[in-house]
Amino acid sequence: MAQTAYVGLGSNLGDRGANLERAICELDALGRVTARSSLYRTVPWGRTQQPEFLNAVVALETQLAPHALLDELLAIERRLGRQDGERWGPRAIDLDLLVYGNERITGDRLSVPHERLAQRAFVLVPLAELDECFAPLRDALDAGELAGVVRLEGSERAGFAAAAREWQNGMPAETTFGIAARARALATFLSEDDAVRVRIARGDDAIEVVARGRAWARTDADERAVADNAPLRVDTIKSDLVGIFHFGRPAPVEGEVLDGDRELGYIEALGIRTPIRSMGAGRLVAIAAGDDAPVEYGQPLFSIARG
């Protein structure tokens, strides 16, 4: 059963607005982002030398269990935190699982509601904007703390919004963009319009989607259209093995419609060929591994849109 989780977002590094947008887009791939707060600027206090944080909270409708969701949040942090080609890039995004349905969990790895929820103005202010239940907690904070959290207005907000739009429209090549979000974006796109050309440049981890004369942009109307349709599922087929991956014959092509179960390739390990099958019909939206290339455990090979 789908649950509504509230996820807190923060960024104080790089293009903070774009970081939040990317993260929200990836969160959307974990279910559906049903509401988002305004953006807030959080003035650092104490002796912190850090730049200002940009904060927001989103409501995420998801089928994932709390710990699985936490794992996905950490995975998004890792993906977006990494700079191109650098394993240990600084963290550009901070994601916190604040609330998960009515669940109460206390543990080493995860506590929901978040254990410091009641002390954090930069969380409570946007959270209360989405859910009135949290207003009393917010109002209990002292004025000094509340003053540190400033809602973006006017030109400041427009600046971030423009940056976000630019990112959404252009998807610049340097964007590090997770496979799940990429596949979902593509699948959404393909499900709406069959007569398009799709090109995926994998080496620099970027995608380019070209439709007849118009760049793809996701609008609120699109969002609603997708939401109204039957939920679209994208399966990522990952490698369980370490070995050399080979394409099947005929070689799979991105965009290919799979009528039924098809052998897309195989992994050769210890002299044994293990077939990689499409596990049913769908549309092959992404080929993530190269032909005759080494693959490791957990490495995505294909993304297939079902339904």
Next chain:
Amino acid sequence: MIANRGEIALRINRACQELGVLTVAIFSEADRESLHVRQADEAFCVGPGPAGRSYLNIPNIISTALITNCDAVHPGYGFLAENARFAEICRDHGLTFIGPEPRVIALMGDKATAKRVLQQAGVATTPGTGVLASVDEARAAAEEIGYPILLKATAGGGGRGMRVVDDPSELARAYAGATAEAEASFKDGRVYVEKLIRSPRHIEVQVLGDGFGNLVHLGERDCSVQKPAHQKLIEETPASHLAPTLRESLFEMAIRACRSVGYTNAGTLEFLASGNDVYFMEMNTRIQVEHPVTEMVFNIDLVKEQIRVAAGEPLGYEQRDLGARGHAIECRINAEDPHNHFAPAAGTVSKLVFPGGPGIRVDTALYAGATIPPYYDSMIAKVVAYGDTREIAIARMERALRETMVEGVQTTIDLCLEILATKQFRQGRYDVEFLPQLLAAGTPAAAS
């Protein structure tokens, strides 16, 4: 290829780098951000967090070695280090397993058989049985040997699958517990009975052999400071208060044992010493956690020697060329709660300062911000102190531990400091009962 994780993976990587050998690391999904992944020349994910599906995933590990054109596999300690089948599979795929022959690993890995074979070679062993078929057999054997007895897993190590049985009424429960734990830890539930030697010291001998029949020992280590589950916490070399004749007889037995089975590469023979008696307990056919103390006093790099010997080089020195100098102590820093039965503490390390200065060596894979996954051993660092005398080494260790700061998880640092401060430790008059008694007596660390 380095088929391990954590500090020992770094240790092996360091030896390889100094030898100009390229390395391939393996890692689990939980270790993606680990230092060994970053420092190796190449790294491959072989499975998810739980070790059974990653660091013990033989097909993926071997496949990694093959597709990266590795020549040899260093297993470190734990995981697959004493898995004869793995060593055999390596060999069958043209990979050099850095350790003794699979035949020797299998022999020594079966503790009951190892005891029998070495007994025949003239090594003193504790009175005990072969593998038991049932609890009734255990009962009969225990009656014959006399309580108290020890139930031990034949595939065991690190205190797992081991139970002390003081009288017959406890036997059935202990037998069930030991077999279940052994089955879970080693996928081999077989156990045997051994006479419990009261308050022994745990003394072990480091050996090293090449493929040409050259065998040397590199002194002994006293590992008697053990937590209640027989897990070592502090080790030192040389062992204080070990009579010179007893020491010589240990060395002589160790070499004789190795010669009798055709031992090659690095290994450790563990003995129990009680009064003027020593008994062979078991042999570990791999590098040990506590190998650095030996390296410090012998000024030798055991991991490099392992690699050199495995590559077919002769040792190039004899016993008389070797000499130990000074005293070395190792303290294991574990992420666990000494106040709560050493429960492992997973978490993220927020602040981290390691000691330095003269005579101090730290082997660790930890860094500030690192997350300690819940799946693996809780040891996060080894602090080693060297000095010309035992007193100097202890003073250095105390100084080093006070410099150490690990925030975010609970550790054994304060407990180690308390142990170092006790009269028994200072005087070198401690045995394996020392730490459990200290904890039971309610030291400040255990009580607070």
